Amino acid sequence: MPGEADNFRGTVLVAVEAAAWAGKGGPGPVLAEMPLKITGAIDAA
Known part of the structure; x- marks a missing residue:
């Protein structure tokens, strides 16, 4: 799910x-x- 991936990415970066x-x-x-x-x-995955 693209939304979940964006949420995970944002959480990790914070x-x-x-x-x-x-x-x-x-x-x-x-x-x-x-x-x-x-x-x-993360972006490469």
Whole structure:
């Protein structure tokens, strides 16, 4: 179902971005790039 896939994608990205910003001062370069990598992997599936 396309709607469910979009919902899953959005949920995963929110969780990853929240985790990346949980540290003091925001994410470092590796954590800042992680949402892009995860988005690419989800979109490729």
